Amino acid sequence: MKKIQIFGGGCAKCGVLYQHAEAAAKALGLEYELEKVSDYEKIAEAGIMATPALAVDGKVKFEGRVPTVEALKGILK
Amino acid sequence: MFKPVQLFADWLTYGVFGLGRETLAGGAVNFFVFDTIKILAMLAAIIYAVAVMRTFLPASKVRDIILKKSRFAGHLWAAALGIATPFCTCSAIPLFLGFVQTGIPLGITFTFLVASPMINEIALVMLFGLFGFKIAALYAASGFTIAVAAGLIIGRLNLEHLLEGFDPSKRVQNHLLGENMPWTERFSYARDYMLDILKKVWPFVLIGVGVGAWIHGYVPQDLLARYTGEGKWYAVPLATLIGIPVYAGCSSVVPLIGALSGKGVALGTMLAFMMAVTGLSLPEFMILRRVMKLKLLFIFFGIVGAGIMFTGFLFNFVMR
Numbered sequence: 001m002k003k004i005q006i007f008g009g010g011c012a013k014c015g016v017l018y019q020h021a022e023a024a025a026k027a028l029g030l031e032y033e034l035e036k037v038s039d040y041e042k043i044a045e046a047g048i049m050a051t052p053a054l055a056v057d058g059k060v061k062f063e064g065r066v067p068t069v070e071a072l073k074g075i076l077k
Numbered sequence: 078m079f080k081p082v083q084l085f086a087d088w089l090t091y092g093v094f095g096l097g098r099e100t101l102a103g104g105a106v107n108f109f110v111f112d113t114i115k116i117l118a119m120l121a122a123i124i125y126a127v128a129v130m131r132t133f134l135p136a137s138k139v140r141d142i143i144l145k146k147s148r149f150a151g152h153l154w155a156a157a158l159g160i161a162t163p164f165c166t167c168s169a170i171p172l173f174l175g176f177v178q179t180g181i182p183l184g185i186t187f188t189f190l191v192a193s194p195m196i197n198e199i200a201l202v203m204l205f206g207l208f209g210f211k212i213a214a215l216y217a218a219s220g221f222t223i224a225v226a227a228g229l230i231i232g233r234l235n236l237e238h239l240l241e242g243f244d245p246s247k248r249v250q251n252h253l254l255g256e257n258m259p260w261t262e263r264f265s266y267a268r269d270y271m272l273d274i275l276k277k278v279w280p281f282v283l284i285g286v287g288v289g290a291w292i293h294g295y296v297p298q299d300l301l302a303r304y305t306g307e308g309k310w311y312a313v314p315l316a317t318l319i320g321i322p323v324y325a326g327c328s329s330v331v332p333l334i335g336a337l338s339g340k341g342v343a344l345g346t347m348l349a350f351m352m353a354v355t356g357l358s359l360p361e362f363m364i365l366r367r368v369m370k371l372k373l374l375f376i377f378f379g380i381v382g383a384g385i386m387f388t389g390f391l392f393n394f395v396m397r
Contacts, residue, residue, distance in 0.1 A: 011167035040367070041243055044174035049136035051168050063135060064168065071262055 002032045004076065007043045007063075008052040014038075017052040017066045024072035032076075079115050086111035109290035116206035116282050117275070120199065124274050127161065127198045128267035132258055134161060136172065143181055143189075148232075151185045156224040159192025160217075166360050173368055177240070178249045184232020191381055192224035195356035199274060203331040207285050215392065216348055223352070223384035230380055239373035285332025312346045313389035317382055320353025330354045349389030356381055 004021055008014025018036060025032045037043060046055060050064030054075070061075050086107050090096050096103035139158045146154050169190070176186040196217055205213040237245055258266075323330075334347045357378055365374060 007171075009167050009170065011165070013167075040170045040174065043171045044178055044243075045249055047137065047175070047249055049140065049168070049172045049175035050165075051171055063137070064163075064165075065266060067262070068265070071265070 002030055002076070003035065003057050004032055005035045005037050005046075005055045005058075006052060007037045007046060007048050007055070009040065009043075010038050011051065013066050014052040017054065020066060020069050020072055021054060021076070023069045024076055027069070028073055028076060030076065079111070079118075082114045082118070083111055085114070105290045109286055112206065112286040112289060113282060116203065116286065117279065119206055120202050120278065120282070121271055121275060123198050123202050124271045125267050128270040129263050131161065131163070132263040132266055134158075136162065136175065140176060140179060140181065143176075143185060144179060148182065148185075151182070152188045152225045152228050152232075155185045155189040155228065156192040156221050159189045159224060160196045160198075160221075162189075162193050163197065164193035166358065166364060169361055169364050170368055173365065174243060175249075177245055178243075178247055180248060182232055183237055183240075184228045184230075186228075187231045187377060188224045188228025191227050191356055192220065194358070194361070195224065195352055196220040199278065200331065200351075200355065203278075203282070203285065207289055207331060212344070212348075216351070219348065219388040219392075220352060220356070223356070223381060223388065227377070227380045227384055231377065234376070236373055236376065239370040239376075240368060241370050242368045281332050288332060312343065313349050313386050313393065316346045316350035316389065317353040317357075317385050320350045321357045321378075321382075322359050323354045343393045345389040345392030345394070348392055349385050352385045352388065353382070356385065 002025070004025060006014060006018045006021060008017070014036075018034070022034055025034070037046075043051065043053075046053075046060055048060060048063050052066060053063035054061050054072075056076060067075065089110050090103055090107040091098055094106060096106055139162060142158065143151050143154050173186060173190065176189065177183065201213050201217060204216055330351050334351055362374060362378065365377075369377075
């Protein structure tokens with residue numbers, strides 16, 4: 001079970017990242033749990049300074065951009 | 078470098094459209110075609126290059142660099158890195174908390190917060206393309222100075238007690254994103270980013286150059302001579318105040334400034350307006366309200382506003 005977290009205060013880009021991440025996880029056939037984190041303090045606590053960002057199992061993978069579904073597959077694998 | 082573009086503009090204006098070389102229409106159309114292509118090409122190339130560079134410089138790395146500097150150098154670095162970092166209002170809070178909670182002094186954080194939206198590659202390319210190197214350089218230098226000065230003053234005032242909504246004494250770790258991005262992905266990020274910006278910006282480039290072409294072709298010289306004219310004393314504060322609620326990407330402000338300059342608005346007044354639009358934004362004000370008391374926000378806006386007005390007066394005075 002992979003825990004995927006999307007960090008972002010709710011701007012348009014964060015929504016797109018959520019969709020991309022979901023599509024990538026499904027395409028990989030992962031067992032996953034997708035969570036949106038929009039609380040600013042929690043975002044800061046994770047060490048994130050630019051939204052949207054994505055973490056897998058608590059480890060931040062990137063911030064401030066929205067990779068393509070293809071690129072996300074590589075990151076989630 | 079832009080010779081082929083000039084040849085193309087000549088061919089299109091004088092050949093295809095059949096306009097006379099000495100006519101006003103010919104001059105204006107030729108200018109329009111040449112400048113539009115020139116600015117769009119420059120924007121594409123520079124945004125792409127900066128975006129590739131930026132993939133090596135995530136915010137966590139920026140923070141890491143600043144953390145290792147001494148106080149004063151920290152301000153200079155924060156302003157310089159602010160130029161290279163894109164600013165998105167929705168990232169303002171994580172950015173702010175991320176700086177303060179890793180132990181970066183409040184003053185340095187504000188320097189970054191001023192420089193990041195005010196000075197960026199898109200504004201500089203547009204200013205350069207429409208007004209030339211001197212004005213672009215003046216804009217960058219004054220933005221940099223205001224950011225450093227505002228940060229230094231706020232740092233001196235010891236305003237940490239005016240933070241709220243979070244615990245400023247809490248420390249979070251700065252874990253660097255050791256992201257190992259393959260080159261293909263850096264390039265695709267840069268391409269997407271560039272296309273994204275160009276899609277938003279191209280109408281403003283057309284408007285800006287269109288206004289420029291109109292001035293170029295039809296407005297008599299003596300009106301252009303007033304370009305650096307002095308104006309009324311209240312022009313600068315008024316331009317700054319009007320600039321605050323105007324929320325627009327800097328790219329859309331530059332053409333507007335082009336129009337103003339055609340009407341004989343003084344250079345310092347134009348710069349003040351543009352800095353107020355980019356550096357003092359109402360949405361940013363509302364968002365930052367969540368992490369600081371109103372008093373601190375007013376101090377922040379007051380200092381930056383004063384810096385902008387000072388710059389405006391200075392240029393109006395010097396360029397007279």
